[in-house]
Amino acid sequence: MIAPLTLEQLQKRFGGELVNGSVSFERVGTDTRKLDEQGLFVALVGENFDAHDFASELEGKVLGLVVEREIAGVSLPQWVVEDTTVALGQIGLLCREQFQGPVVAITGSCGKTTVKEMLAAIFSQRHNVCVTRGNLNNQFGLPMTLFGLTPEHDVLILEMGANGPDDIGYLCGIGKPQITAVNNVMPAHVEGFGSVDGIAAAKGQIYTSLAPGSTAVINADDDYARYWLEQMPEDVKTLAVGLGHDCAIHADNIAMDERGSPRFDLVIDEVAHPVQLQLLGEHNVHNALVAAGCAFAAGIPAAEIATGLAHAGSVGGRLQVHSGLGGETVIDDSYNANPGSVAAAIELLAQRRGKKILVLGDMAELGADAERMHREMGELARDRGLDALFTLGPLGMAASVAFAEGTGKPRHNFREYRALVEVLKRELDKDTTVLVKGSRSARMERVVQALTESADAQEEN
The missing domain is CATH 3.90.190.20 (Mur ligase, C-terminal domain)
Structure with a gap:
């Protein structure tokens, strides 16, 4: 965390009840197998588990508890709330509010982790980046990324995943990004959204949640680009990326090397910057364009974007x-x-x-x-x-x-x-x-x- 928080701060901001007083903490955990004597433990409840079953055994192993029912017989400070998953996000929100640097968020049906890693490669050339680890991109994982913010970080990159129609809006309410992009929309997790149109609407919440002055990076090659533009809030800037020369950022002269890795000219403000990707597959040109758009919106120079893309490596289990x-x-x-x-x-x-x-x-x-x-x-x-x-x-x-x-x-x-x-x-x-x-x-x-x-x-x- 950038600065310590207290249970009293959480109770005053979000309600609930304090039991056994308050406590200051700088770390948060949810796994009983990885307890932290200097951390707060949030007792999550799922379909097949309930961490409250172990909470009475945590005396001396954590600083305090966030629970949905008071745990009797322990002297640990407790914040008793209606829903501990929501409380986890609320703690994440306070951590996000401590951060003053640019926040970039990515969602999409596929390729979002690759775009996230491309962005990390671009920004890390001159910045200390806090980035979503692995695929911790849901209502549990995104707060964990926010807990990892420190005073040394000056850029935050968030990956956002969704299994249902309101997930992205919820995550944006916690992460509060200022630069966002939907990488693409494809038939993925259709059962949770009802249709591909439902997926597009859900992913589009990453745009409709933006505050005035923010920037929406639009993949102009996606079938839903016009739909998102029509839904865009007032006073949100837009930046189009794609293969078409009418896009502010586009790719030209695409070719494949003998390994199957693409090389192309990244064109920004009508100036071409050669890029040779390490990643396999021509589809990664599209991923690179989305990453380039987000980085450019954050003020990264075009030549630096091209260099970062060329150094971006592959992600486990992905080509x-x-x-x-x-x-x-x-x-x-x-x-x-x-x-x-x-x-x-x-x-x-x-x-x-x-x-x-x-x-x-x-x-x-x-x-x-x-x-x-x-x-x-x-x-x-x-x-x-x-x-x-x-x-x-x-x-x-x-x-x-x-x-x-x-x-x-x-x-x-x-x-x-x-x-x-x-x-x-x-x-x-x-x-x-x-x-x-x-x-x-x-x-x-x-x-x-x-x-x-x-x-x-x-x-x-």
């Missing part, structure tokens, strides 16, 4: 390249999947030399159109000339059938990953590239580990 046990190349894109990101992965794989194999786990939370979307991915893989498609999960059968139609190629659909790996390994050699992708629920990292773990261990030794 990371490994050597496989049989000498094959394994591209780990297992972190998550939706139709848009799978299409981008297929495009990347299609440009590789040698044999090309896609291993696809079921894409989750797609609603009533799930089977159709899987079928379309199979058709795309077939039409882009991939040599084989291995699918894991019941929805993958639709993709496998579509891939095999009219080609005479076998259908490879499995319900268990070990069986998939056993058959897959017979297809691999040093001229093969395997790209592994799927939703988190498919746990496709197990396939990556089965193909690479021993090889990577040998490399480390």
